[in-house]
Each structure stands twice: as C-alpha cells, then as structure tokens.
Amino acid sequence: MTRITSRQMLERMVRELAEKRARAGLVVKVCQGTGCLAAGAEETFRAFQEEIARQGVKAQVIPTGCQGFCQGAPVITVEPRGWFLHRITAADVPKIVDVVLKRGGELVQHFYRDPQTGKICRRPEDMPFFRHQLKIALRNLGKINPMDIEDYLAVGGYTALAKVLTEMTPEEVIEEVKKSGLRGRGGAGFPTGVKWEGARRAPGARKFVICNGDEGDPGAFMDASLMEGDPHSVIEGMIICAYAIGNCREGYIYVREEYPLAVKRLSIALEQARAWGFLGEDILGTGFSFDIQLKKGAGAFVCGESTTLMMSIEGKRPSPRVTPPRSVEKGLWGMPTCLNNVETFANIPIIILKGGEWYAQYGTETSKGTKAFCITGKVRNTGLIEVPMGMTLREIVQKLGGGMLEEAQLKAVQTGGPSGGCIPEEYLDTPVDYESLTRLGSMMGSGGMVVVDEGTCMVEFARFFLNFTQQESCGKCPPCRIGTYEMLQILNRIVAGEGQEGDIELLEELGRKIKETSLCGLGQSAPNPVLSTIKYFREEYEAHIREKRCPARTCTKVGKYVIGEDCVQCGWCRDTCPHGAILEKREGFYIEPDLCQRCGACLGVCPVGAIYLEAAGGEKPWSKPSPVR
Incomplete structure (x- = not known):
C-alpha cells in the first residue's frame, strides 16, 4: 500500500501499474457479478485457481464485476487474446486450462454462436450483444478487479480527481458537467450540472454529497452492478462533486441491505481509497478534505426518493417531505445537499478527462450520452447493456436482445420499472430518450426494460x-x-x-x-x-x-375449465386437483363447475393439453394450453 500525496506521484504510479498490466501475460477474468455467482461462478473461479496451479500454467485468475452477458453465465474472458467464453462451469475448467491456456488451442463449443448467422464469435466485439453498445458508465465492468485499487489506477483511476484538484476551479468543473448535458440517471432526468450549480450557490458552511444506491425496481440491477464491479469510479465521481459544490467534507453512499455484494465491495473500496490518500484529510496534498460513509437501507422502495432517503440517513421514519425547499437548498439535516444516483457519478470521471463536449456528441439533442439498461423477459439475450441515447426500442430488442425467444411474439416493452409504462409493439421504433418515453406514457426510470410476449396478460x-x-x-x-x-x-x-x-x-x-x-x-x-x-x-x-375471458390465456380465475374430447383418461388431473372437482363417469372425466376453484393445477399436469378454459356463456374453447413436455 502506498499513500499518494501529489498529482505527480499519482501519475507515476498510474504509468507503472499500466505497464505492469500490459506485461501480465495470460489472464483469466472470471465474472463475479451477482448473476454469474448465482450460476456457480465462484466454483468456476476456484477451479481455475486450483487447475492452473496443478497443471503448472503461468497465468493469473482475477475476479471482475458483471461482464453484461447474463444469459451465458458464468462467463470468462481470456487475455491477451480477448476471447469470451460463456457457460463455463467448474467441470469445464480442466480442459480449458489444458487446451486454451497451456496449448493455445480453442474450444469452439464455449464461444458464442450467432443464432441468425451461425457465425462463431470469439471476442465480445464479434457478438451483436456487445457490438452495438457504447460503454461509458460501464467502461470498466468486466475489465478490472473491483476489490483491487491498483487495477482501477492502472486504467487511469483517480486521474480525473487529480486534474480537478490541481488545475480546475469548482466553477470550471460545474461548467464542464453542464457542457456534457448529463442528466440524472436515477429516473427524473434533472440536468446534473444545474443541480451542482444550485448546491454551490446555496449558502451554508456545511454541505453534503449523497449517492443514491437504493435501486429497488424489479428487473433492474444497473446500479448494483456498478457498485459491485467498479466502486472506485462512483467514489471518484462523488469526491469531484464535493469539490465542485464547496464547503463539503462529508458524503454518504446509501445502499439497500439486500445488496450484500455491493456493500462488501464498496466497503473494501472505501478502505482502500482512504489508505491510498483519496479520501480523508489533505487529498493529494491539495488541502481539500472529504470522506464518505456507507449507509445501509432497510429495503423500502420509497427510500429511492431523495427526501425520504435523507430521512432514513437521519434515523427518522422514511417518508417524503414537501418541496420546495429543494434538497440543494435544504437537504440532509437541513443543510444544502447534492444527491445523484450511482450511474450519474460513474460518468463524472470520464467526462472530466475527455471533456463535456466529447460526452455530448453522443445521444440526442435533449438527452445526451448513454444509458445503462437491464434487458430481461422473453428475449434471447438478457443482461446488462449500455447504449447511446436515441437508439430505438426495436433496435435494442433485436440487435442486443437477439430478438424474441422461439415461438414468442413481441407484444410490448415495459420501461421504467414499477413506475414506468408498457409500450406496445407498434411504437417500438421510438428513440429511447427522456421526452419520447414520457410522451408514450412511460419513463426512463433507472433503466429496467422488460420485454413481454403475447402470452402476457x-x-x-x-x-x-x-x-x-x-x-x-x-x-x-x-x-x-x-x-x-x-x-x-x-x-x-x-x-x-x-x-x-x-x-x-x-x-x-x-x-x-x-x-x-x-x-x-x-x-x-x-x-x-x-x-x-x-x-x-x-x-x-x-x-x-x-x-369473462383472458386473451393472453393466463388468468386462471376467468372462464370455465373443461376437459376436451382428446382426453387420454390418464387420471393425472383427478389425482392433482386439490378441490376434488374432477369426477369420473362412464364417458370419462369431467370437471364439476360448483367444486372447481379455477386454481389451474390440472392445466399443469395434463400430458396432452386436453384441459382448457371456456369463455363464460360460450361453448367454443378460447384457451387451449400446449401439452406438458
């Protein structure tokens, strides 16, 4: 561990670590994001460590954050070849170490095959899922070890902070953020630079910076992935914000306790940042002091709202307050407070290094830059993506999502989590930006995107x-x-x-x-x-x-259950029915309407799909499920 006390010392350290990284030789990067861990990636990681040692191969194994392609979990990347292998279990590791690492060969079965062209994709850039992305906020995910600050420094970490503290005034920092056109990525889309400017102008001898990591939308895990896979970029963005708004020595990262991996890796990153001199007193010898505390929330969805989140930090019952006054004027403990979400802060360092105009070249006139999304549902490829603002929903579903699953017909895309709306197929050529989604009755939200098919009611x-x-x-x-x-x-x-x-x-x-x-x-x-x-x-x-019918054929309480003529008399439905509603007569089995509770248990066991729902008052069956396979 080395405490960095000046910009010159930092730049020298960054060069040395970058050169060391370039000379690393064979490196296996095993995704250790939550999705891959759930699929057994921890066992895969340990297997690589043990097998490399057993076979005497000169190679490193490092954990990374989410690499994005959750559909293929667990996934790995082999450097310097840049090969991307998916669905790698512990049982696959011995052969990979022998063939790929030891002998330099290939195992084609672990490469992604494009289902539309049949092409073997060896590298991420060969895959449509990655090729159509533009990673800015997620730039380091899958590339660095999130628990090793040296890995972050090797890719230029904390150099934006050094630039800010040594050659930029707070006003210049705010102006650069305003030039970028960056808007809050938590959902409301308020211009980030304008918010920072408001916090700087607010009178107060004590101010706060808060990172909102209380991501609670079902189907959304962008912020969690950033906190797990690149925590230092979030910390660096917060320090820059604290410098910009002035009179700020304290910050909080608010994370829901249901994100134990994010909590663990953020805790490690904060300790490392203090030890290396990026948090605490006299940062980089500039006289600027700032520190961050980690606050765990109890999981209330309403704590994603800014004033409620602050109530929670203060130890009060979390509930919103009337605004104005705005948080930048009167926030945490009545002091001016600047609150942004995880993805917003992760964008700040790269904007400072490359300039606001560089960032503003991407996106649309009113929605600049990129946006991270979690695409889930009835698509071939689910996972974490980042695309330029303005890409259409159809492009995202078809190019990155890989299209619909077999036999599924696209019906709608739900954006914005539980607070968003459903956009039907006819409007999927709409560009993804704040205004367009709002006009359709939906919203950007934090970035959840659920694709549904005709089987969804x-x-x-x-x-x-x-x-x-x-x-x-x-x-x-x-x-x-x-x-x-x-x-x-x-x-x-x-x-x-x-x-x-x-x-x-x-x-x-x-x-x-x-x-x-x-x-x-x-x-x-x-x-x-x-x-x-x-x-x-x-x-x-x-x-x-x-x-009294459900066109999607999923609401089991609507309509009447009937056993059709193609019944094979197996009796599974009778044995399964918890209400004793399926009776037998000489002609075969039938359902007694007065006893049937329409629970749907019989539908799930019929091997030939002979049980169906009949609309009230009609004799023609309107819903007939596929046979059990």
Whole structure:
C-alpha cells in the first residue's frame, strides 16, 4: 500500500501499474457479478485457481464485476487474446486450462454462436450483444478487479480527481458537467450540472454529497452492478462533486441491505481509497478534505426518493417531505445537499478527462450520452447493456436482445420499472430518450426494460406492478395510500372474473388524480403501468370484464375449465386437483363447475393439453394450453 500525496506521484504510479498490466501475460477474468455467482461462478473461479496451479500454467485468475452477458453465465474472458467464453462451469475448467491456456488451442463449443448467422464469435466485439453498445458508465465492468485499487489506477483511476484538484476551479468543473448535458440517471432526468450549480450557490458552511444506491425496481440491477464491479469510479465521481459544490467534507453512499455484494465491495473500496490518500484529510496534498460513509437501507422502495432517503440517513421514519425547499437548498439535516444516483457519478470521471463536449456528441439533442439498461423477459439475450441515447426500442430488442425467444411474439416493452409504462409493439421504433418515453406514457426510470410476449396478460402485468408500489407506499399521503389500494382492489376483481362496467373509467379517473395529488414521485408515477396498459391494451380489460375471458390465456380465475374430447383418461388431473372437482363417469372425466376453484393445477399436469378454459356463456374453447413436455 502506498499513500499518494501529489498529482505527480499519482501519475507515476498510474504509468507503472499500466505497464505492469500490459506485461501480465495470460489472464483469466472470471465474472463475479451477482448473476454469474448465482450460476456457480465462484466454483468456476476456484477451479481455475486450483487447475492452473496443478497443471503448472503461468497465468493469473482475477475476479471482475458483471461482464453484461447474463444469459451465458458464468462467463470468462481470456487475455491477451480477448476471447469470451460463456457457460463455463467448474467441470469445464480442466480442459480449458489444458487446451486454451497451456496449448493455445480453442474450444469452439464455449464461444458464442450467432443464432441468425451461425457465425462463431470469439471476442465480445464479434457478438451483436456487445457490438452495438457504447460503454461509458460501464467502461470498466468486466475489465478490472473491483476489490483491487491498483487495477482501477492502472486504467487511469483517480486521474480525473487529480486534474480537478490541481488545475480546475469548482466553477470550471460545474461548467464542464453542464457542457456534457448529463442528466440524472436515477429516473427524473434533472440536468446534473444545474443541480451542482444550485448546491454551490446555496449558502451554508456545511454541505453534503449523497449517492443514491437504493435501486429497488424489479428487473433492474444497473446500479448494483456498478457498485459491485467498479466502486472506485462512483467514489471518484462523488469526491469531484464535493469539490465542485464547496464547503463539503462529508458524503454518504446509501445502499439497500439486500445488496450484500455491493456493500462488501464498496466497503473494501472505501478502505482502500482512504489508505491510498483519496479520501480523508489533505487529498493529494491539495488541502481539500472529504470522506464518505456507507449507509445501509432497510429495503423500502420509497427510500429511492431523495427526501425520504435523507430521512432514513437521519434515523427518522422514511417518508417524503414537501418541496420546495429543494434538497440543494435544504437537504440532509437541513443543510444544502447534492444527491445523484450511482450511474450519474460513474460518468463524472470520464467526462472530466475527455471533456463535456466529447460526452455530448453522443445521444440526442435533449438527452445526451448513454444509458445503462437491464434487458430481461422473453428475449434471447438478457443482461446488462449500455447504449447511446436515441437508439430505438426495436433496435435494442433485436440487435442486443437477439430478438424474441422461439415461438414468442413481441407484444410490448415495459420501461421504467414499477413506475414506468408498457409500450406496445407498434411504437417500438421510438428513440429511447427522456421526452419520447414520457410522451408514450412511460419513463426512463433507472433503466429496467422488460420485454413481454403475447402470452402476457397486460391486466395482470399492470396489477403485479401496482401491487408492488402499493405495498411499498410509505402511507403518508392519502392519494397514494388510499388511491393505489382502491385501484388494486379493482384490478384484483377484474383478473378474478368479477369486473364490472365502469371499472376501466374508474381506474383512469383514480390514476389521474393520484398522479396529480401525490406527495412524492412514487405516488405520482404508481398509476403509470395501469394507465399505459389501458391506453394501449384496453380491449384486454374489456374482455376480462364483458366476456369473462383472458386473451393472453393466463388468468386462471376467468372462464370455465373443461376437459376436451382428446382426453387420454390418464387420471393425472383427478389425482392433482386439490378441490376434488374432477369426477369420473362412464364417458370419462369431467370437471364439476360448483367444486372447481379455477386454481389451474390440472392445466399443469395434463400430458396432452386436453384441459382448457371456456369463455363464460360460450361453448367454443378460447384457451387451449400446449401439452406438458
């Protein structure tokens, strides 16, 4: 460990570490992000260590953060060849060490094969998933060991901080951020430079910087991946912000406790940054002092809202307060506070090094730069991506997502997490930027992107997200506390086949009023999934209410269960039914309507798909599932 006391010393250290990195020889980089760890990457990592030692191969094994291609977990990269191998289990390691590392050969079966062209892709840049990305915030993920500050320094880490502290005034830093056009990546999209400028102008002898790492959207893990895979870039961005706003010696990183890996790696990074002289007193010998504390949240979704998050840090009951005054004027403990999210801070060092105009060349007129997304759902390739603002949803789904899974037909893309909206297939050529998504009734949010197919019921989809936000409501304001509850009860009735005429109009009215009168962003955006699905998929609501049927064939409480003529008399359905509703007569099995609770257990066991749902009042089956395989 070496304490860096000057810019010259840092630059010398960076050069030495970069040269050492270039001479490293064979290096196996094993993804140790949460997704790969869940797929067994820890065992893969240990197997490489043991096998390299056993076979006497001269090679290093280092852990990295998320490499992005979660669909192929566990994944590894072999340097200096740059080969990318996926689905590598511990059982595959001995052969890889022998053939690839020891003899310089190839194992084609572990390379990605493009399903559309059949081409073998040896390197990430050969794969459509990576080729169409532009990584700025995620620039270091998968390339460095997040638990080794020397790896971060080897790629130029903390040189942006040195530049700021030795040759830029706070005003010049803010101006560079404003030139970049960077907007807050947490969802609201407020211009970052303008926020920093407001915090600097606010009078106060004590100010704070807060990093919001309370990422709670279902299906989103961008911030978690950054904190796990490149924590020092976030820390460096926060230190630069503290210098820019002035009178700031204290900062907080607020992370939900359900992110244990992020907490662990951030803790290590903070300790290393202090030991090397990037946090604490007299940073780089410039007289500037600043330190960061890690604050763990209890997992309340509402703590993603800035004023609520600050209440939590203060040890109070987390609930939002009325604004104005804004947080930059009166935030943590009543002091001026600058709060940005993880991805926003991760962009700052590279903007300082390359300039605001360099960053602003990417994106659209009003949405500059890039945005990280987590693409999940019914696509071939799920994972963590970063693309220029302005790329269309269709391009993301087709080029990066690899298109839909076999036999799946694209229906909609849901953006913005539980506070976002569903965008139907006909609007997928819309560019991804703040204004375009808002016009469609959705939002950018933190970056969740869920692709759904025709087998998804949009009424149930909206009910799922509203149920989440209703449970996560802090309960402070009646519009959110009572309004979302009433909307949820209506949706529960509709998917249970008990919807009534007027329910759709009532949902729309409640949704509009909740958006207009709720205290914070959670309540103001909670109706979005419902309102957007009514706007674009109204016929599905009407079918549930008027015809007592689910067009997507998934709501088991709608319609009547019937056993068809192709029944093979195996009796599995009768043995499985928990309600004793399947009876036998001379002609075969039948379902007694008065006993059937429409739980769907019989649908899952019928080997030939002979059980189906029949719309109320109709004899023609409207839903017939595929046979069990």
